[in-house]
Amino acid sequence: MKTAQDIMTREAITVLADDSVQKVGELLLSSGHHSLPVVDGDGHLVGMIGERDLIDAHRKVHLPTMLTILDGLIPLGGMHEYEEELRKVTAVTAGQLATARVISVAPEEDVDAVAEKLLRKDVHAVPVVDSSGLLLGIISRSDILRHLLKP
Incomplete structure (x- = not known):
């Protein structure tokens, strides 16, 4: 049975957490990938950054609806979404914009389980990380x- 380490791309294109959002966008476009791993200076995974993150970073922030009661403002739902939108539009580095909660796999994980994660979580790629x-x-889906299709 094949494992993640058997089919992974070992020399992944990565961005550093301190790289600018502009640099990430240029690298995504030139590489043809949908998302890239964000790593720290030691090569440890910090997050993933993708086309959707970059598009979100350039959208307008929608203010949550507020209710005024006794001179106090109470947000009506959507505060988490608002905070997430605000985080993305104010990000200037890859580390600030990246999604930190990443679906990753271990090198010894079965390829069928990796494929299931890719499809179930609707992601284009999963990083392979050690303990x-x-x-x-x-x-990536292409690797799967x-x-x-390999004979």
Whole structure:
């Protein structure tokens, strides 16, 4: 049975957490990837950043509806969404914009389980990390397809 480390791309294109959002956008466009791992200076995974994050960073922030009671403002739902929108539009580095809660896989994980994660979570790629969070590689949907079509 094949594992994640058997099919992963070992030399993943990455961005550093301190890289500018502009640089990330340029790298995404030039690489043809939908998302990229964000790493710290030691190569540990910090998050993932993708096309959707960059598009969100350039959208207008929608203020939540507020209710005034006794001179106090009470937000009517959507505060978490508002805070997330605000975080993205104010981000200037990859680390600030990246999604920190990343679906990742271990190198010994079965390829079928990796494929299931990609499809179930509707992501284009998953980073392969060791137990300390060091990025070892990345597996995209294309890597899974290549594996399935290999004789």
